[in-house]
Amino acid sequence: MSITHVDVRRGAYHDSVTLLQVSRTVADAEGVEAAQVAMATELNVEVLTGMGFDIPDGAGPNDLVLAVRGADDAGVAAGMAVAEAALAAKSVPSSGGFGDPPTPRTVGGALRAGGADLALISVPGRFATAEALDAIAAGASVMLFSDNVSVEDEILLKDAAADADVLVMGPDCGTAVIGGVALGFANVVEAGPIGMVAASGTGAQQLMCLLDAAGVGISHCLGVGGRDLKTAVGGRSTRQALAALAADPATTSIVVVSKPPDEAVLADLEEYAGGLGVPVRWATLGAGRPDLTSALEAVLRAEGRDVPQWPAWVASEDPEPGSVAGALRGLFCGGTLADDAMLIAAESLGDIRSNIPLRDDLALGSDLRDDGHLVIDFGDDGLTQGRAHPMIDPSLRMERIAAEAADPTCGVLLLDLVLGYGAHADPAGELADAITAARTAARDGGRVLPVVVSVTGTEGDPQGLTATCEALAAAGASVFLSNRDATRHALTFLGGTR
Amino acid sequence: MTQPTAPTTGGPLRGLLAVESPAVATAGVPLFAEALRGQAVAVTEADWQPPMEGTEANLGTVMADTRRAEANATAYARLTASTAELCDVKQAKDALGLERGTFLHAGPPIDWERASGPLRGAFIGAVLFEGLADTAEEAEKALAAGKFTFEPCHHRNAVGPMAGVVSPSMWMYGLRDEVHDAWSWCSLNEGLGKVLRYGAYGPEVVDRLHWMTDVLGPILQQSVRATGPFDIKSILAQMLQMGDEGHNRNRAGSLMLLRELLPGMITADASSTDIAEAVRFSGANEHFFLNLGMPACKLATMAAHGIPGSSLVTTLARNGTDFGIRVSGTGDEWFTGPANTPEGLFLGDYGPEDANPDIGDSAITETAGIGGFAMAAAPAIVKFVGGDVAFALRATQTMYEITMGEHPMYQVPILDFRGTPTGIDVVSVVRTGILPQINTGMAGRVAGTGQVGAGLVTPPAECFPAALAALAARV
Numbered sequence: 001m002s003i004t005h006v007d008v009r010r011g012a013y014h015d016s017v018t019l020l021q022v023s024r025t026v027a028d029a030e031g032v033e034a035a036q037v038a039m040a041t042e043l044n045v046e047v048l049t050g051m052g053f054d055i056p057d058g059a060g061p062n063d064l065v066l067a068v069r070g071a072d073d074a075g076v077a078a079g080m081a082v083a084e085a086a087l088a089a090k091s092v093p094s095s096g097g098f099g100d101p102p103t104p105r106t107v108g109g110a111l112r113a114g115g116a117d118l119a120l121i122s123v124p125g126r127f128a129t130a131e132a133l134d135a136i137a138a139g140a141s142v143m144l145f146s147d148n149v150s151v152e153d154e155i156l157l158k159d160a161a162a163d164a165d166v167l168v169m170g171p172d173c174g175t176a177v178i179g180g181v182a183l184g185f186a187n188v189v190e191a192g193p194i195g196m197v198a199a200s201g202t203g204a205q206q207l208m209c210l211l212d213a214a215g216v217g218i219s220h221c222l223g224v225g226g227r228d229l230k231t232a233v234g235g236r237s238t239r240q241a242l243a244a245l246a247a248d249p250a251t252t253s254i255v256v257v258s259k260p261p262d263e264a265v266l267a268d269l270e271e272y273a274g275g276l277g278v279p280v281r282w283a284t285l286g287a288g289r290p291d292l293t294s295a296l297e298a299v300l301r302a303e304g305r306d307v308p309q310w311p312a313w314v315a316s317e318d319p320e321p322g323s324v325a326g327a328l329r330g331l332f333c334g335g336t337l338a339d340d341a342m343l344i345a346a347e348s349l350g351d352i353r354s355n356i357p358l359r360d361d362l363a364l365g366s367d368l369r370d371d372g373h374l375v376i377d378f379g380d381d382g383l384t385q386g387r388a389h390p391m392i393d394p395s396l397r398m399e400r401i402a403a404e405a406a407d408p409t410c411g412v413l414l415l416d417l418v419l420g421y422g423a424h425a426d427p428a429g430e431l432a433d434a435i436t437a438a439r440t441a442a443r444d445g446g447r448v449l450p451v452v453v454s455v456t457g458t459e460g461d462p463q464g465l466t467a468t469c470e471a472l473a474a475a476g477a478s479v480f481l482s483n484r485d486a487t488r489h490a491l492t493f494l495g496g497t498r
Numbered sequence: 499m500t501q502p503t504a505p506t507t508g509g510p511l512r513g514l515l516a517v518e519s520p521a522v523a524t525a526g527v528p529l530f531a532e533a534l535r536g537q538a539v540a541v542t543e544a545d546w547q548p549p550m551e552g553t554e555a556n557l558g559t560v561m562a563d564t565r566r567a568e569a570n571a572t573a574y575a576r577l578t579a580s581t582a583e584l585c586d587v588k589q590a591k592d593a594l595g596l597e598r599g600t601f602l603h604a605g606p607p608i609d610w611e612r613a614s615g616p617l618r619g620a621f622i623g624a625v626l627f628e629g630l631a632d633t634a635e636e637a638e639k640a641l642a643a644g645k646f647t648f649e650p651c652h653h654r655n656a657v658g659p660m661a662g663v664v665s666p667s668m669w670m671y672g673l674r675d676e677v678h679d680a681w682s683w684c685s686l687n688e689g690l691g692k693v694l695r696y697g698a699y700g701p702e703v704v705d706r707l708h709w710m711t712d713v714l715g716p717i718l719q720q721s722v723r724a725t726g727p728f729d730i731k732s733i734l735a736q737m738l739q740m741g742d743e744g745h746n747r748n749r750a751g752s753l754m755l756l757r758e759l760l761p762g763m764i765t766a767d768a769s770s771t772d773i774a775e776a777v778r779f780s781g782a783n784e785h786f787f788l789n790l791g792m793p794a795c796k797l798a799t800m801a802a803h804g805i806p807g808s809s810l811v812t813t814l815a816r817n818g819t820d821f822g823i824r825v826s827g828t829g830d831e832w833f834t835g836p837a838n839t840p841e842g843l844f845l846g847d848y849g850p851e852d853a854n855p856d857i858g859d860s861a862i863t864e865t866a867g868i869g870g871f872a873m874a875a876a877p878a879i880v881k882f883v884g885g886d887v888a889f890a891l892r893a894t895q896t897m898y899e900i901t902m903g904e905h906p907m908y909q910v911p912i913l914d915f916r917g918t919p920t921g922i923d924v925v926s927v928v929r930t931g932i933l934p935q936i937n938t939g940m941a942g943r944v945a946g947t948g949q950v951g952a953g954l955v956t957p958p959a960e961c962f963p964a965a966l967a968a969l970a971a972r973v
Contacts, residue, residue: 016527018528062548103544104544104545105546105547105929106525106544106899107523107544107546110542110543110544111542113542117514117517117521118521119524120522120525122527123525123548127549127554130557130558130561133558133562137567141511146526165510165511165512166512167511167514178514178515178517179518180519181519219515240510244514245515421533422533
């Protein structure tokens with residue numbers, strides 16, 4: 001008989017990535033069956049409840065929950081001891097030496113202490129505005145990774161930044177490359193002539209990886225946040241970023257990549273870009289507009305470059321084209337990759353339900369379940385409150401892959417995997433295991449489940465593109481560098497138009 | 499003042515795109531700092547923690563207030579530019595127009611009902627000293643019956659150490675800020691042990707007050723009028739380089755002050771016996787200077803007060819029951835919470851159970867950038883207040899996290915003459931959760947006891963979110 005133990009510590013804050021590491025350490029302890037150490041956000045409480053833990057009422061997002069299920073009392077005690085030790089190891093006093101200044105507590109203090117040029121802020125969203133204002137006041141541009149920042153605050157920050165002649169990249173900005181420095185999630189690519197403005201993190205990564213495969217490097221990639229091209233924000237950061245890149249001698253042409261923008265904002269920006277004296281090209285997603293890969297191919301042609309054959313590893317044991325009965329299930333970590341896939345798939349499949357739907361009436365319920373075609377973005381704000389991004393903590397998506405494998409309405413699994421700095425150090429191993437398990441489970445249920453993976457990465461990335469793709473291919477998946485090609489391949493099993 | 503980092507080169511975004519391998523400051527997920535270090539990028543990682551609970555909306559509002567940067571720059575400039583010269587010594591009735599039956603006290607406003615032991619004791623002693631009652635019981639009865647008026651020293655541009663009780667006949671030092679044309683006043687120091695400011699009111703206390711009124715006050719007045727004014731700010735700057743921090747250690751300052759006052763005291767129109775006793779009394783008191791340092795600090799914070807939009811703290815004060823703060827941009831509103839009890843070292847047989855909660859206006863020193871904030875300049879203080887030398891160094895360095903700048907005159911030799919952390923910012927306190935470090939004396943809990951020890955204390959945290967909310971409401 002298992003024993004569960006739940007301990008709530010009021011006001012004990014730790015960041016979600018640290019807690020993820022602590023949770024894993026505890027789960028590995030002798031005699032522990034399951035463990036989760038997390039801040040008691042609504043989402044985490046739901047996850048904990050789902051794991052069979054009883055969370056006391058009144059536990060809130062500022063409270064730390066230590067939940068351990070052990071085989072017996074000794075297992076629980078061992079787990080709690082490991083948790084205590086792991087948490088204590090994270091809170092070693094920062095200084096104490098003779099005259100050593102203490103570690104700065106705020107981003108402004110860190111900017112001054114280090115004479116830094118730039119701030120990277122990834123605190124929980126409700127605290128992010130204060131930190132970003134602090135950085136702007138200190139005269140530094142900001143990459144604001146934090147999500148769950150209100151649009152009012154975003155506008156306030158961007159106006160303050162424009163007044164101070166600095167750039168706010170974000171909120172919810174996952175990717176930037178400045179002066180060869182990769183910030184957040186970014187891939188290792190060569191320096192080159194293309195400047196990027198990105199209202200999309202994984203969209204930017206997809207483009208820089210395709211450029212890398214085509215042998216073209218980038219000068220800088222300036223993030224602007226996923227809402228920058230929406231009506232409310234009106235392209236505030238995009239304008240600043242375009243002007244900065246146009247004035248940069250290393251940049252000879254610019255690509256703007258975005259999730260589906262507001263048409264009027266896009267039109268204004270196109271007009272603005274026309275006066276900059278540098279070619280500006282657009283990889284802005286939307287119905288009737290080119291997908292990311294096609295937009296990038298157009299850029300290459302406009303630059304007078306060859307469009308290469310995009311790398312692909314096609315599985316040999318998959319069903320015949322058009323022979324699969326179930327629906328498309330796209331489980332993504334990258335929001336723009338999910339959008340790109342949905343836009344491509346919708347052309348042949350029609351309506352696709354999603355937590356980031358192309359139309360409001362296609363929204364999934366909070367259980368994220370549907371029998372038809374669906375695409376889920378696990379990196380969406382609603383699924384990251386108090387949790388690390390799925391590119392760091394893939395556990396929610398892993399659970400869903402297992403669920404889809406057992407679901408007879410799932411015809412084909414379309415996944416993404418993003419490599420580079422900031423991403424999981426060895427994502428291929430875990431994902432390959434999950435793919436193998438899913439295909440085995442489906443086979444046990446009498447189905448052959450094709451799995452297609454869109455891998456965004458470069459050979460220079462710490463994880464290595466080829467090594468990653470080969471590991472996934474060995475697990476039976478088809479693997480593509482181009483998100484378009486991956487999506488199209490997944491669609492072939494469903495028989496294309498119906 | 500906090501200055502924006504200088505633009506590295508020309509070009510948009512302060513030349514950001516022209517920087518080769520920019521240096522990065524991070525706050526939040528450690529993973530990103532690690533990823534940057536993996537690229538051999540220079541990274542400074544903030545040890546970020548969430549701000550005080552429930553403050554995020556007000557922080558956003560106040561930090562986005564477009565007046566704030568300039569308001570704080572103005573407040574800080576005024577605070578550090580203020581001068582402080584000892585220009586006169588007068589009785590409170592003449593200096594402050596203090597009426598008979600009115601008593602000033604330390605800290606935020608309070609009534610008899612809520613007054614702590616030492617404050618009650620000091621009121622009793624002052625009533626006896628003024629001849630408004632014949633016995634302590636009679637005085638207490640009249641006080642409890644509401645026969646007298648209480649008012650904070652701060653409301654009269656004055657400050658008082660510990661209980662800070664001032665009555666009309668007491669003599670006060672008058673300090674003037676020439677730049678901002680202001681005066682601040684503080685009573686004469688009575689020495690250590692059983693004294694009024696620690697709540698003692700026995701015959702020796704009242705007798706000493708009479709001697710100070712009849713003998714010491716007039717001699718000091720003659721000295722200052724004959725040979726003053728004396729630059730108190732300059733003594734403060736020097737004493738920090740001589741091992742004092744200006745709150746709980748005033749040894750060098752007291753000697754320097756005596757050096758200034760002596761010629762005028764010796765030539766005063768008084769008997770040689772009285773002059774000798776006045777000189778002996780002043781020289782024997784190692785806190786003689788405290789009552790000059792405090793009004794000098796009060797002048798600085800007065801100059802910084804009342805600037806709309808400024809989040810600079812201009813008052814930290816305690817009455818033995820409540821700790822109160824005031825902020826430049828919120829005018830004369832007090833934000834209070836229950837005073838903490840200091841932790842530290844005890845005299846004789848006294849122990850923690852004998853200590854009264856924090857009391858006195860002397861935290862004006864920390865408000866102006868000395869005292870606990872200058873502890874690194876006074877490592878010997880740890881013998882008196884507890885802790886070790888590393889603690890003293892750390893205390894000062896930590897205060898830079900919650901202050902606006904480094905004082906141009908008050909410097910810490912061991913930190914390479916870095917200016918003391920000056921100008922507490924409510925926003926920084928709320929964001930970091932770091933509370934101002936105060937060095938203080940400890941009064942006995944029971945009225946009449948006197949001093950029981952000295953130690954370290956912080957304000958109750960709740961004063962700061964309340965002040966922040968008031969700032970946000972004024973945006």
